[in-house]
Amino acid sequence: DVKVTQSSRYLVKRTGEKVFLECVQDMDHENMFWYRQDPGLGLRLIYFSYDVKMKEKGDIPEGYSVSREKKERFSLILESASTNQTSMYLCASSLSGLAGNEQFFGPGTRLTVL
Amino acid sequence: AQSVTQLDSHVSVSEGTPVLLRCNYSSSYSPSLFWYVQHPNKGLQLLLKYTSAATLVKGINGFEAEFKKSETSFHLTKPSAHMSDAAEYFCVVIRGSNYQLIWGAGTKLIIKP
Numbered sequence: 001d002v003k004v005t006q007s008s009r010y011l012v013k014r015t016g017e018k019v020f021l022e023c024v025q026d027m028d029h030e031n032m033f034w035y036r037q038d039p040g041l042g043l044r045l046i047y048f049s050y051d052v053k054m055k056e057k058g059d060i061p062e063g064y065s066v067s068r069e070k071k072e073r074f075s076l077i078l079e080s081a082s083t084n085q086t087s088m089y090l091c092a093s094s095l096s097g098l099a100g101n102e103q104f105f106g107p108g109t110r111l112t113v114l
Numbered sequence: 115a116q117s118v119t120q121l122d123s124h125v126s127v128s129e130g131t132p133v134l135l136r137c138n139y140s141s142s143y144s145p146s147l148f149w150y151v152q153h154p155n156k157g158l159q160l161l162l163k164y165t166s167a168a169t170l171v172k173g174i175n176g177f178e179a180e181f182k183k184s185e186t187s188f189h190l191t192k193p194s195a196h197m198s199d200a201a202e203y204f205c206v207v208i209r210g211s212n213y214q215l216i217w218g219a220g221t222k223l224i225i226k227p
Binding site for chain 2 (some may be wrong): 003041
């Protein structure tokens with residue numbers, strides 16, 4: 001059974017803290033993605049990676065960075081958390097090649113920044 | 115530029131009645147379109163996808179969608195709603211030839227007993 005796991009389901013941090021969100025997939029997928037999901041806005045792409053050490057900005061990269069040192073792991077970093085980064089964060093992975101390949105999602109991390 | 119609009123933020127139907135979730139898209143060429151479903155406290159899951167083969171696409175759990183180029187629509191339907199269909203549904207289009215998807219705002223499907 002395919003699996004994408006995220007390090008935490010719920011996380012509470014304070015403004016200014018550095019936050020790490022970890023995502024691991026066991027499907028040997030080349031592509032990995034980080035989204036945030038907010039009510040009424042759908043999913044918005046923050047960053048994606050199509051290979052180890054490769055990354056591309058999505059629609060809303062400001063305030064975030066990513067790291068992909070190993071194929072199975074993709075980390076999202078909030079350098080200095082702010083209250084407007086309170087959101088649900090979703091990680092996904094897919095096979096390389098066509099964007100039409102199905103994306104497989106983790107359960108999400110609900111981050112609250114106080 | 116590609117975009118997708120889900121016409122209803124909430125849809126409420128009685129169990130056993132038909133379901134219609136509406137999605138319109140905008141694309142400068144023949145698009146690839148998807149419906150994803152998100153059940154409460156569960157991860158997103160692909161329901162079905164259209165990639166320029168048959169215009170009527172069948173998905174999981176009895177859902178299907180019809181691609182209508184003349185109407186730029188890709189509405190999701192199910193003949194008879196079940197309580198387990200209560201979830202949020204997202205219509206999605208591929209952005210160009212890269213890896214990115216463009217997501218609609220979502221439609222919450224509510225099933226009344």
